[in-house]
Structures are given as C-alpha cells and as structure tokens.
Amino acid sequence: MRTIPRGWVAALLAICLALTACAGTRRQHGGGSGQPIPGGTVSFALPPSAQPNWILPLALPGYTASYNGAIQSMLFVPLYAYDGTSGSVTMDPLASAALPPKYSADSRTVTITLRPLTWSNGQRLSTRDVEFWLNLVRANKSEWAAYTEGLMPDDIVGFHAVDDRTFTLTLDKTYNPDWFTANQLTLITPLPHSAWSRTGPGTPIGDADRTAAGAKQIFTYLASRAKNLGGYATDPLWKVVDGPFALSRFSSSGAVTVARNPRYSGPDRAHLDSVSFVTFTSASAEYNVLRSGGLDYGYVPTSNLGQRTVLEKQGYRISPWNGWSITYIPYNFNNPAMGKVFSQLYVRQAIQHAVNQPAITSVIWRGTAKPDYGPVPQDNDRKYLSDRQRTNPYPYDLNRSRQLLAAHGWKAGSDGILVCRSATSCGAGVAAGTRFAMTLLTESGSDETDNTMQELKSSFSKVGIEMTINGQPLNTVLGKGTSCKPADASCAWQLSYFGTQGSWYFPANPSGEQLFATNASVNFGSYSDKRTDDLINASNRSDSGTAMVDYSAHLAEQLPVIWMPNPPYQVSAIDSALHGVVQDPLAGLQPQRWFWTR
Amino acid sequence: MTRYLARRLVLAIVVVLLVTVVTFILLHLLPGGPARGVLGVKATAEQIAAFNEANGFNKPLPLQYWDYLLRLLHGDLGSSYTMNEDVTTLLAERLPKTLLLTVTSTLLATVIALPLGSWQATRRGKAVDHAATGVSFVLYATPVFFLSLLLIIVFAQLLPVFPAQAAQGEDIGTLLSQPASLVLPIVAGTGVTLAVLGRYMRSSTVDNLAEDYVRSARARGTSERAILWRHVWPNSLTSVVAMLGYYVPVIFSGSLVVESMFNYPGIGLLFWTAARNADFPVLLGVVLVIAIATVTGALLADVAQLLIDPRVRMPARAAA
Numbered sequence: 001m002r003t004i005p006r007g008w009v010a011a012l013l014a015i016c017l018a019l020t021a022c023a024g025t026r027r028q029h030g031g032g033s034g035q036p037i038p039g040g041t042v043s044f045a046l047p048p049s050a051q052p053n054w055i056l057p058l059a060l061p062g063y064t065a066s067y068n069g070a071i072q073s074m075l076f077v078p079l080y081a082y083d084g085t086s087g088s089v090t091m092d093p094l095a096s097a098a099l100p101p102k103y104s105a106d107s108r109t110v111t112i113t114l115r116p117l118t119w120s121n122g123q124r125l126s127t128r129d130v131e132f133w134l135n136l137v138r139a140n141k142s143e144w145a146a147y148t149e150g151l152m153p154d155d156i157v158g159f160h161a162v163d164d165r166t167f168t169l170t171l172d173k174t175y176n177p178d179w180f181t182a183n184q185l186t187l188i189t190p191l192p193h194s195a196w197s198r199t200g201p202g203t204p205i206g207d208a209d210r211t212a213a214g215a216k217q218i219f220t221y222l223a224s225r226a227k228n229l230g231g232y233a234t235d236p237l238w239k240v241v242d243g244p245f246a247l248s249r250f251s252s253s254g255a256v257t258v259a260r261n262p263r264y265s266g267p268d269r270a271h272l273d274s275v276s277f278v279t280f281t282s283a284s285a286e287y288n289v290l291r292s293g294g295l296d297y298g299y300v301p302t303s304n305l306g307q308r309t310v311l312e313k314q315g316y317r318i319s320p321w322n323g324w325s326i327t328y329i330p331y332n333f334n335n336p337a338m339g340k341v342f343s344q345l346y347v348r349q350a351i352q353h354a355v356n357q358p359a360i361t362s363v364i365w366r367g368t369a370k371p372d373y374g375p376v377p378q379d380n381d382r383k384y385l386s387d388r389q390r391t392n393p394y395p396y397d398l399n400r401s402r403q404l405l406a407a408h409g410w411k412a413g414s415d416g417i418l419v420c421r422s423a424t425s426c427g428a429g430v431a432a433g434t435r436f437a438m439t440l441l442t443e444s445g446s447d448e449t450d451n452t453m454q455e456l457k458s459s460f461s462k463v464g465i466e467m468t469i470n471g472q473p474l475n476t477v478l479g480k481g482t483s484c485k486p487a488d489a490s491c492a493w494q495l496s497y498f499g500t501q502g503s504w505y506f507p508a509n510p511s512g513e514q515l516f517a518t519n520a521s522v523n524f525g526s527y528s529d530k531r532t533d534d535l536i537n538a539s540n541r542s543d544s545g546t547a548m549v550d551y552s553a554h555l556a557e558q559l560p561v562i563w564m565p566n567p568p569y570q571v572s573a574i575d576s577a578l579h580g581v582v583q584d585p586l587a588g589l590q591p592q593r594w595f596w597t598r
Numbered sequence: 599m600t601r602y603l604a605r606r607l608v609l610a611i612v613v614v615l616l617v618t619v620v621t622f623i624l625l626h627l628l629p630g631g632p633a634r635g636v637l638g639v640k641a642t643a644e645q646i647a648a649f650n651e652a653n654g655f656n657k658p659l660p661l662q663y664w665d666y667l668l669r670l671l672h673g674d675l676g677s678s679y680t681m682n683e684d685v686t687t688l689l690a691e692r693l694p695k696t697l698l699l700t701v702t703s704t705l706l707a708t709v710i711a712l713p714l715g716s717w718q719a720t721r722r723g724k725a726v727d728h729a730a731t732g733v734s735f736v737l738y739a740t741p742v743f744f745l746s747l748l749l750i751i752v753f754a755q756l757l758p759v760f761p762a763q764a765a766q767g768e769d770i771g772t773l774l775s776q777p778a779s780l781v782l783p784i785v786a787g788t789g790v791t792l793a794v795l796g797r798y799m800r801s802s803t804v805d806n807l808a809e810d811y812v813r814s815a816r817a818r819g820t821s822e823r824a825i826l827w828r829h830v831w832p833n834s835l836t837s838v839v840a841m842l843g844y845y846v847p848v849i850f851s852g853s854l855v856v857e858s859m860f861n862y863p864g865i866g867l868l869f870w871t872a873a874r875n876a877d878f879p880v881l882l883g884v885v886l887v888i889a890i891a892t893v894t895g896a897l898l899a900d901v902a903q904l905l906i907d908p909r910v911r912m913p914a915r916a917a918a
Contacts, residue, residue: 048874049870049871049874049875051680051681051871053680053681053682061637061638061641061645061648061649062636062637062638062641062649062679062680064638064640065638142644142648145637145640145641145645147642148642226682227682228682229681229682229683230683230687249767251766251767252681252682252683252688252691253692253766253767253863253867253868254766254871255766255767255863278763278766278861280861281857281858281861281867281870281871282858282870285763285858285859285860285861286861288747288750288754288755288762288763288859289761289762289763289861291754291755291762292750292754292755292758292761292762293758294754294761294762294763473635473874473876474635475632475634475635475636475875475876476628476635478634478635478638478639479628479631479632479633479634479635482634482643483643498639503639504639514640521640521641521642521643522639522640
C-alpha cells in the first residue's frame with residue numbers, strides 16, 4: 001500500500017496552523033492596574049435558554065422576563081428606578097427620569113418634576129412623553145402585561161402638565177406613598193412622543209394618543225414593530241433612546257449588544273463602549289465557555305461550585321446574586337382530597353416543622369440559598385421584615401411535628417402512614433379514615449430541586465406523611481398548578497413547586513396583593529384569610545410603617561404556603577478586573593457603572 | 599423505475615404526515631398547555647384565556663390539527679410564541695447552519711472512514727487493524743456529549759486553542775468568519791459517524807474480499823489493487839451508502855447535542871430553546887424538518903443503491 005503523499009500531509013498541517021492562528025488564545029481575566037480605564041467591552045451570560053424578545057417598554061404578556069426589563073431600562077430611562085445595590089431596596093436617583101415625587105397632605109395628588117434628559121433625536125424629555133405613556137396604557141390596559149384591575153392606570157384619574165418638566169397625577173384614593181412610588185410609579189417609562197406617536201408607518205407624528213381610538217392604533221403599530229426582532233437593531237423607532245446605551249445588535253437567537261449612547265445627557269453616563277449579552281442552551285454549556293475564559297461576567301452552576309478556586313485562579317471573583325424574592329410551595333386548599341387537611345393550621349405547622357431548611361441550604365444548595373420563613377424577602381433588607389418571621393416560628397423539629405399531628409387525632413396505620421382516627425379532632429371537613437398522603441408536582445431538570453424534593457419526602461416520611469413526587473417540566477407545573485374550584489378537573493394538584501430559580505421576584509415594595517390576597521391573580525392555592533386581606537390592604541393604602549411588618553409576622557405564622565429555601569438569582573463569576581458591578585437583588589443591571597481597570 | 603420512485607415518494611409524504619400527527623397530539627396533550635409557561639407566573643386568567651383563544655387552543659384537538667394542516671399546505675408553519683418570528687424564517691436562518699455542521703461532519707467522516715475501512719480490511723488481523731478497530735470501538739462507544747465535553751476540556755480549557763462556543767448571530771457569514779469556532783463542533787459531529795462508517799466499510803469489504811468473484815479475479819491474475827478498487831470497493835460501498843441514508847436522523851440528533859454543547863446557533867439550539875419554552879409551532883416545525891430530512895435520506899439512499907448496484911435495479915424493474 002502506498003504511503004500518504006507528502007503534499008497531503010503538508011496541506012493538512014497548513015489547515016491546522018491556519019485554524020490555530022484564527023483561534024487565538026484564551027482571553028485573559030483578572031489582574032489590572034486598579035486604575036479605571038475608559039471604554040472596553042463586557043460579555044455577559046444570560047440565563048439558560050433566555051432570549052431577549054421585547055424592546056418596547058410597555059410589555060405584552062409573555063415578554064416580561066427580567067432580562068427584557070434590564071435591557072429596556074438601559075435604553076429608556078424609567079420614571080423611577082429602584083435597586084438594592086446600597087444594601088437596601090431604595091430609589092436609584094441616577095437611573096430615574098424624575099426627581100423624587102411629592103405627595104399632597106392627603107396623598108391624593110403627586111407632583112413630579114422630570115430631570116433634564118434629552119432623547120437621541122435631540123428632543124428634550126418632557127411631560128408630554130409621560131402623558132403619551134399614560135394614554136397608551138389607558139387605552140390598551142387589557143393587553144399590558146403589568147395590568148391589575150383597580151391599579152395602574154385605573155388608580156390615576158387625572159394628569160395635569162404644569163409645564164414641560166413638571167406634572168401632577170391625581171389618584172382615585174389615598175395610597176401609601178411608599179408603596180405607590182415603589183410599585184406603581186415605577187411602572188411608568190416616558191416614551192418619545194416626538195418619534196413614536198404615529199398610527200402607522202409613514203403617518204405623521206401627532207396627538208392621536210389623546211383619543212382612545214388613536215392610542216389603540218399607535219399601540220398596535222408599536223407592538224407590531226416590537227414583534228419584529230430581526231429589525232430591532234436597524235429600525236429608526238428604537239434608535240430614539242434617552243438611556244446611557246443604545247442598541248447596536250439584536251438577533252432572535254439571543255445575541256444582543258448595546259453600545260454607549262453618545263447623546264446621553266444624564267448623570268449616569270456609561271464607562272464601557274459596549275456590553276454583549278450571550279444566551280446558552282444550558283447552564284453547563286455556559287460553564288464550559290466560562291471555564292475556557294470566553295465570558296467576562298457569567299455564572300457557576302451549583303454543581304460546579306467545587307471548582308470555585310479554579311475559576312478564582314483564572315481571574316474571576318465568585319459572588320452569589322441574591323434576589324428580592326421568596327420561594328415556596330403552594331397548598332391547593334381547594335383540592336377535593338387534601339384541601340380540608342391543608343386548611344388546618346396545625347397541619348401546616350407540622351409540615352413546616354418537617355422542612356429541614358438548614359440542610360437544604362447548606363448541603364443541597366452548597367450554602368448559596370438562604371432560609372426563608374415568610375412572605376417578605378429575608379436576606380437583603382430588613383425594612384419590611386418582622387422579628388417573628390426573622391426568628392423562624394417553625395424551626396425544623398420532627399418531634400414537634402409528630403406531636404402536633406398526634407394531638408389532633410392522627411395515628412400511624414399498618415404501613416406507617418398517618419390516618420385520621422377522629423373527624424372531630426382532625427378538624428373541620430377532614431373525614432375519619434383520611435390518609436395523610438399527598439402528591440407534590442415539582443419542576444424537573446434540576447439536581448438541586450430533585451434532591452430538595454427527596455429530602456422533603458424523607459423528612460415527611462419520618463413523621464408519617466407520605467409524599468409522592470411528580471416531576472414535570474416547569475411549563476407544565478405552572479400550567480397545572482393554577483387556582484381552581486374543587487369540582488374542576490384541574491383541581492387535582494395538591495402541592496406545586498416552581499422555585500428552582502425563586503418562586504416570586506418582587507417589585508421594590510414586597511407587598512402581597514398578587515400572591516396571598518383572596519382571589520389574587522397568583523394566589524394559586526386559593527388561600528383566603530380576612531386578616532391577611534386587611535393587612536395587605538393596609539400596606540397598600542396606609543402610610544403606617546407597621547402594616548408590612550405586621551403582614552410579615554402574620555403570614556409567617558399562618559403559613560399560606562410551605563416556606564422553602566430561597567435560591568440565589570445566580571452565583572456569578574465576574575472578571576476581577578471589572579469594577580463597579582453591584583448585583584441588584586431586583587435583578588436589574590446597571591452596566592453603565594461598570595468599568596475596566598486594565 | 600419511475601413508478602417505484604413515485605410510490606416511494608407518496609410513502610414518504612404519508613410518513614411525514616404521520617409524524618406531524620403524532621407530534622401534534624403528543625405536544626397538545628401535555629397537561630397545562632403552553633399558556634402559563636409562555637406568559638409566565640404573573641399572567642392573569644384573562645390573559646391566559648386570550649392567549650388560548652388567539653392560538654386556537656380552545657378548539658377541539660382534531661380541529662386544531664386540521665387548521666394546522668391547512669396552514670401547512672399553504673407553507674405557513676405558524677409563528678413562534680417567544681421569538682416573534684415566523685417559524686419558516688427561523689428555520690431558514692438556522693437550517694443552513696445545521697447543514698453546514700452535519701454535512702461537513704458527515705463528509706469528513708465519509709472521506710476518512712471509507713478508505714480507512716477498506717485499508718483495514720486488506721490488513722485484517724494485523725496489528726494496525728486491531729489498533730484502528732480499538733480506536734473506532736472507543737469512538738463508537740463514546741456518547742456525543744462526552745466527546746464534546748472532552749474536546750472542550752482539552753482544546754478550549756487546558757490548551758486554549760479553539761473556542762468552546764460557535765460564533766453567535768443569525769447570519770451564516772458570522773459563523774464562517776470565525777472558522778476556528780467551527781473546528782470543535784465539526785470534530786465532535788464527525789467522531790461517532792466516522793467510527794460507524796469505518797466499521798461498516800471494513801466489514802463490508804472483508805465480506806466482499808471473500809466472495810467468489812474476487813477469487814476468480816485473482817485466478818485471472820488481476821492485481822490486488824485493481825481487485826480492491828474496481829470490484830470490491832463499489833460493492834462494499836452499496837451497503838454503506840444505504841446505511842448513510844438511514845443514518846440521517848442519528849446525524850440530526852447528534853447535531854442537537856453538539857449544538858447545545860457548543861452553543862451553536864442551528865436548529866438543534868432552536869429546538870432546545872423551544873422545548874424549554876413550550877413553543878409548540880417551533881417544535882412542530884423542527885420535527886417536520888427532521889422528518890423530511892429522514893425520509894429524504896432514506897429515499898436518496900434507495901436511489902443511490904439503484905444507481906450503484908445493478909442487482910437492486912432488477913427487482914425495481916420487476917416492481918415497475
């Protein structure tokens with residue numbers, strides 16, 4: 001047989017060399033002089049399968065992901081921005097388009113003055129831009145993802161422009177100013193009336209938004225343009241921005257680049273030239289790129305935290321990004337089989353006593369998750385946190401759990417599972433002979449969640465509670481675990497867990513009107529309690545400083561859900577030469593404050 | 599022959615339709631539906647109802663399928679719930695990238711495996727044959743994700759020679775502008791196919807070398823090289839070509855893994871993301887493409903066999 005010709009070998013070598021030359025070497029991380037330098041680029045990893053898909057700062061349902069909001073706020077300055085970068089969730093004046101609001105004595109009128117910002121088309125930011133937003137939302141509120149009946153924009157009954165920079169809002173009733181600013185005024189983002197107030201392509205800019213029909217046409221037009229992801233980077237509409245960045249690249253596969261806005265006129269100017277957002281199929285795919293040095297700001301899957309020192313040697317600093325969030329398992333109080341059992345407070349107390357939060361946080365989450373004992377985020381800011389919640393009313397205690405159940409007529413059957421022996425002792429609606437067996441619908445695909453569920457199952461079995469784990473994709477869990485009536489076929493679920501990345505992220509004020517108020521939209525388990533409703537109402541309406549704290553204490557004791565350890569938003573790996581990064585618990589990004597030191 | 603091909607084509611269309619029926623039913627029977635997953639935890643009941651109505655999920659399943667089929671006949675694969683694009687556009691953007699990966703990997707595997715298999719067959723039982731067999735067994739037994747991971751660890755992390763992810767962007771030009779980022783995905787895609795084809799070619803060549811026509815040729819004094827290339831090679835190739843055609847779904851599924859490992863923006867990545875987001879139109883579109891590729895591969899394999907092997911043409915003529 002002939003040997004391989006020398007020419008072929010040479011050609012093969014040449015190809016290899018050419019490719020190697022193209023490849024370059026691993027990007028260097030860490031080090032740096034410590035001195036800030038202007039410019040540079042940062043590559044930032046988005047969460048697995050995250051694809052930014054909405055640019056209009058007026059989101060439709062399905063387009064409300066936190067990364068969409070983060071990118072929007074880099075381009076369009078919200079009326080009020082909050083962040084937790086100071087250690088407490090407070091207003092971020094530099095990132096807000098207005099000076100702090102002034103409330104009248106009866107808290108029914110709010111006076112707001114805009115900062116002297118300029119749109120990139122040269123127009124000044126004016127009260128007309130706020131009115132434009134309000135007109136669009138009023139006419140299209142049912143299509144707006146953030147709409148809740150009775151709240152924004154229903155709670156604003158009057159808009160009056162005092163001058164180009166000052167306006168007043170008249171409210172339909174008295175609200176708690178702290179809550180109203182944090183959870184209602186933050187929903188407003190002034191929109192460039194001078195560029196966007198068209199009813200269709202090529203139509204003149206006008207005041208059509210001042211009629212409901214016109215506002216609907218404008219909204220339809222803007223939404224249709226916002227649905228064209230491929231045109232984001234070139235569409236003149238989206239070039240008119242007032243934020244520190246402008247969009248320079250946007251692909252429907254998730255690759256997005258923002259570049260410093262040279263016409264930004266505010267106090268929060270960007271240091272970097274650009275930020276590139278990259279999406280990944282999975283956390284492990286992201287980690288592979290991170291380990292090869294391909295990212296400046298990424299994240300480390302919990303299962304890879306053992307390699308922390310390797311990453312640190314590579315020039316990254318590792319830091320958990322804790323969310324302004326809570327994690328929980330809702331009980332389905334309307335489930336025909338177990339709803340009445342869950343309705344007994346002693347049952348919920350016994351279950352909560354059997355949740356080994358210290359073990360789950362330290363062993364399963366490797367210390368990155370935080371124990372969670374109530375309805376208020378517990379590990380960032382204590383402004384709204386009661387002592388009762390903070391000190392954990394129901395610590396892990398299997399004996400206490402057993403005693404509670406035994407004292408109410410539950411005795412172990414031949415298989416070791418508790419059975420209600422006396423209807424009168426077990427509580428209203430619980431029939432004698434009821435077995436304490438429940439099914440937990442849980443999201444699949446995460447080792448941490450799987451292990452957490454196994455730990456729960458094991459602990460519950462030790463007190464005589466049988467738990468069957470039903471793992472399903474997150475979408476299925478969310479689809480099945482919704483509020484229902486006992487007679488509905490959809491009411492078969494008993495417990496549901498969707499908290500691998502935190503069950504609920506709050507706006508600046510962690511009030512519970514959407515979660516635990518009777519008939520609230522995200523009250524999946526149909527929890528209903530008069531005292532809770534009163535406290536939620538007080539936290540929204542009264543400026544009493546104690547309402548939120550009382551709410552925190554009451555629900556920590558009432559256990560409308562099973563409180564579970566709260567995982568971080570992510571465990572970040574950040575190039576140690578990149579400074580100015582503060583991980584905002586509200587999951588916002590402030591890349592305009594990031595800067596390189598080499 | 600024409601009637602034979604026409605019959606195969608009709609059969610192929612029926613298979614593709616059946617695949618869409620099964621996929622459609624399976625996806626739409628998933629409990630909960632896509633609304634909550636797509637709209638998120640904070641969506642209200644009204645918003646979910648509006649989504650279901652807008653997407654026809656409130657209709658009976660057969661009616662939904664009928665609507666889907668009608669749209670399909672007009673070339674409309676629907677719109678992605680999350681990516682705000684027609685599925686046709688998304689597939690048109692991503693398919694060329696996947697084809698670049700799969701076709702290059704398969705060609706590379708073929709170019710190496712066929713001569714290697716034949717060469718091994720002529721050295722059957724010798725040390726080099728055992729060595730090559732050992733290597734191909736290891737490759738064959740290595741899952742694509744593991745091979746990908748190994749390549750990333752060695753060539754992107756330990757020896758930072760090639761990037762661990764492909765160039766991002768919708769434009770195929772972006773991918774081609776950074777050829778180094780294609781090396782590891784292509785090598786990973788080549789690995790298993792190379793082992794399979796090599797083993798198959800070797801065994802086919804060994805079988806053919808033992809045939810009577812080889813003995814006759816040797817008796818006539820034909821040189822070993824002529825026997826191998828003129829007689830044995832075409833015969834051995836027939837079964838390998840057929841196998842390659844039926845191997846299309848395996849190549850595509852391997853590509854899905856490779857794309858997810860290397861963050862390669864092809865239809866595998868599209869499928870992966872759509873599956874996580876319960877984006878039914880995209881999932882159906884990708885399944886349709888893979889189904890079409892599979893039946894086309896099988897059809898091409900049959901045609902290639904007809905052209906290469908006169909023995910196969912006989913029953914085809916008879917059938918015609």
